[in-house]
Every structure is written in structure tokens, then in C-alpha cells.
Amino acid sequence: MSSHREFVLEKEKIDAIKSQGYQINTVTESLDGALIEFKKRDNEEDKELLLLTTADGRKYLSTLVLEQQLEQQGILQQQQPPNEPLQQQQQQQQ
Structure with missing residues (x-):
């Protein structure tokens, strides 16, 4: 599998987890890759783990x-999930 395809799969996994209401809790770097622990925003006990192996x-x-x-600092507004259609985002802004 090409490295670009591997990156696309990792990105899709991250986006899918984030769209379920998880946020990044910890990142642990090692020679094997980056291990990400996601926690649910409304339930700290609900966790997901994902290992990223590509630089991208x-x-x-x-x-x-x-x-x-x-x-979290209030500098940036919370973004819409990446899978939400653009039309819905535009309707909410109106």
C-alpha cells in the first residue's frame, strides 16, 4: 500500500472517531508511531486508542x-465535524 493511501486511511479513522464526540486526550510518541488516546467529551471513561504510523x-x-x-482557550470556535455537508454549515451560519 502506498504511503499516501496509508495516510488517507489514518485520517479517515481520526475523523470518524472525532465525529463520534471524542477529543484528543494524550499522544505518546515512540519508534512504532504515535499512539493517540481519545476520550469522549461527555464521558471521560469512554476511550478509543489509535496508532498512527505515517509522518503525514x-x-x-x-x-x-x-x-x-x-x-479550549476560546480563541477558535469549535469546528463542524468533517463529514457534515457544507450546505448544513452554511444554513447554520445564516
């Missing part, structure tokens, strides 16, 4: 971590 997957993760930190 780790870069994508770093942008999500930064966005999440800015949201």
Missing part, C-alpha cells in the same frame, strides 16, 4: 491538537 498522519494530528487547544 502525525502532521495532521498536530494540526488537530493545536485546533483543540485554541478551542
Whole structure:
């Protein structure tokens, strides 16, 4: 499998987990990759683990971590889930 395809699969997994209401809790880097622990926003006991092995997957993760930190500080508004259609986003803005 190409490295781009591996990245796309990792990105899809991250987006799917985040769309279920999880947020990034911890990231542990190792030689095997980046192990991400997600926790549900409304239930701290509900966890998901995901191992990222591609460099592009780790870069994508770093942008999500930064966005999440800015949201928590109130600097950035919470983003719509990536799977939500653009029309719904536009309707909500009106």
C-alpha cells in the first residue's frame, strides 16, 4: 500500500472517531508511531486508542491538537465535524 493511501486511511479513522464526540486526550510518541488516546467529551471513561504510523498522519494530528487547544482557550470556535455537508454549515451560519 502506498504511503499516501496509508495516510488517507489514518485520517479517515481520526475523523470518524472525532465525529463520534471524542477529543484528543494524550499522544505518546515512540519508534512504532504515535499512539493517540481519545476520550469522549461527555464521558471521560469512554476511550478509543489509535496508532498512527505515517509522518503525514502525525502532521495532521498536530494540526488537530493545536485546533483543540485554541478551542479550549476560546480563541477558535469549535469546528463542524468533517463529514457534515457544507450546505448544513452554511444554513447554520445564516
